[in-house]
Amino acid sequence: MTKNGLVDSGVQLNPELVLKPTPQNGNIREEEQMMDYELSEEHLMIQKTIRAFVKKEFTREIILELDEKQEFASDPFKKMAELGMLGTCIPTKYGGGGSDLLSVFIIHEEISRVFPSFAVDLELHTPTVDYGLINRFGTEAQKQKFLPAMCKGEIIGALGMTEPGGGSDVGNFKTKAVKDGEYYILNGSKCFITNVGCPMPCICVVLAHTDKSKGSNGMSTFLVEKDTPGFNVGRKHNKLGVRSSQTHEIFLEDCRIPKENLLGNEGAGMKQALMGVNYDRLMDVAIPVGEAQGLLDMTLEYANLRETFGKRLNQREAVQIALAEIYTNIHAARLMGYYVCWLDRVGRTGKEFVVATAMAKHFASHIAQMAAWECMKIYGGHGFMKDNMIEMFFRDNMAIDLGAGPPTILALLIARDLLRVYGIDPFHEK
Numbered sequence: 001m002t003k004n005g006l007v008d009s010g011v012q013l014n015p016e017l018v019l020k021p022t023p024q025n026g027n028i029r030e031e032e033q034m035m036d037y038e039l040s041e042e043h044l045m046i047q048k049t050i051r052a053f054v055k056k057e058f059t060r061e062i063i064l065e066l067d068e069k070q071e072f073a074s075d076p077f078k079k080m081a082e083l084g085m086l087g088t089c090i091p092t093k094y095g096g097g098g099s100d101l102l103s104v105f106i107i108h109e110e111i112s113r114v115f116p117s118f119a120v121d122l123e124l125h126t127p128t129v130d131y132g133l134i135n136r137f138g139t140e141a142q143k144q145k146f147l148p149a150m151c152k153g154e155i156i157g158a159l160g161m162t163e164p165g166g167g168s169d170v171g172n173f174k175t176k177a178v179k180d181g182e183y184y185i186l187n188g189s190k191c192f193i194t195n196v197g198c199p200m201p202c203i204c205v206v207l208a209h210t211d212k213s214k215g216s217n218g219m220s221t222f223l224v225e226k227d228t229p230g231f232n233v234g235r236k237h238n239k240l241g242v243r244s245s246q247t248h249e250i251f252l253e254d255c256r257i258p259k260e261n262l263l264g265n266e267g268a269g270m271k272q273a274l275m276g277v278n279y280d281r282l283m284d285v286a287i288p289v290g291e292a293q294g295l296l297d298m299t300l301e302y303a304n305l306r307e308t309f310g311k312r313l314n315q316r317e318a319v320q321i322a323l324a325e326i327y328t329n330i331h332a333a334r335l336m337g338y339y340v341c342w343l344d345r346v347g348r349t350g351k352e353f354v355v356a357t358a359m360a361k362h363f364a365s366h367i368a369q370m371a372a373w374e375c376m377k378i379y380g381g382h383g384f385m386k387d388n389m390i391e392m393f394f395r396d397n398m399a400i401d402l403g404a405g406p407p408t409i410l411a412l413l414i415a416r417d418l419l420r421v422y423g424i425d426p427f428h429e430k
């Protein structure tokens with residue numbers, strides 16, 4: 001096995017199943033509306049570049065130290081910007097790569113194959129905050145102000161939705177924003193917020209009630225810079241998995257935000273935040289796909305070396321069958337993710353995008369957890385030990401399932417769509 005867990009022989013990502021690049025975020029020709037699985041030169045180049053980058057930056061020793069100390073990988077984040085790997089799908093006029101969401105999916109998959117924690121920091125920055133929120137709903141002035149700095153890695157993006165009172169029940173949040181002349185004044189608290197505690201400037205999209213009487217239609221999103229007085233970053237959460245990813249509390253205490261920092265229109269916040277979460281959710285497909293691929297990489301190498309009762313483990317049919325199951329599941333989950341990228345590429349970002357993303361995340365997190373357990377069993381006791389990457393992947397997998405829509409919430413979303421397709425009212429009492 002190589003030091004960072006990548007295997008050079010045997011297991012390669014399936015490069016043939018990638019779409020062609022988007023000319024410029026939409027605006028595509030009619031013939032390109034067809035699904036096309038040919039790998040574009042651009043996607044291949046991005047895949048090759050990020051794979052080499054990850055291999056160089058994240059050695060086994062570095063990963064284990066960052067995980068143990070719960071430290072953010074600051075240098076690799078800056079180097080990603082130098083490589084043009086932050087804001088890949090942001091239009092070039094704002095300093096981005098002008099590519100499509102599939103490029104970002106590939107980047108997250110490749111990182112997660114080696115170090116999933118770093119992909120969790122990245123997914124909130126791009127595509128959730130830059131592409132899913134600011135580029136989609138921001139004013140021209142907001143895009144000019146924040147996107148180039150985000151692409152250069154000068155500021156990191158964060159999304160402040162979840163509150164101590166509950167994450168799934170968004171309408172029940174307590175944080176409120178009251179208009180005061182040219183400002184809004186924010187009060188409330190958030191928890192489990194990725195990236196706000198990174199040792200660098202941060203732009204946090206905060207969801208708050210502007211008119212509680214209107215319920216979810218009275219919520220708005222605000223672009224809040226971390227150094228704003230009254231925006232206080234609280235304690236760091238000590239986590240089971242993705243430990244290098246920074247997760248903190250936030251306290252908003254009379255935090256005064258200029259009205260220009262309202263994202264989109266007042267009252268549209270809930271819809272915007274949920275749309276942003278969909279991009280987070282899509283990366284929560286790429287991450288478990290990468291995790292499962294990384295587990296497979298390591299386990300194939302190990303099963304090729306380990307001998308029991310005079311035979312190598314990979315010569316045992318029971319092991320081969322387990323590996324075949326993982327391999328097939330990765331392929332299926334990856335295709336589900338690619339399909340969602342294609343929906344975005346052709347502008348089909350309504351309900352089918354939401355449901356397809358939920359299905360893909362639901363499936364991908366499940367198969368990655370299965371892969372982690374199967375691989376740990378193939379490794380035996382060695383897989384359980386801390387200096388082995390299998391153990392870290394086993395823990396990291398859990399976070400992906402819980403964040404951005406836990407399994408039951410996604411299952412309910414999918415079930416409601418299913419029932420509606422069959423003309424059944426999911427809320428009918430009888």
Ligand SMILES: Cc1cc2nc3c(=O)[nH]c(=O)nc-3n(C[C@H](O)[C@H](O)[C@H](O)COP(=O)(O)OP(=O)(O)OC[C@H]3O[C@@H](n4cnc5c(N)ncnc54)[C@H](O)[C@@H]3O)c2cc1C
Binds near residue numbers: 159405406
């Ligand atoms: C590593 C990590 C990073 C995160 N980063 C961020 C971030 O950057 N920004 C952010 O805003 N949040 C973030 N979160 C929070 C995450 O989005 C929430 O944990 C998630 O939305 C669930 O909310 P909750 O934990 O409060 O669970 P709850 O909403 O309390 O739900 C608990 C359980 O009950 C189930 N449940 C809830 N309601 C129902 C129902 N009606 N029917 C059936 N089952 C139900 C849920 O599926 C879940 O299993 C992060 C979480 C983690 C673990």
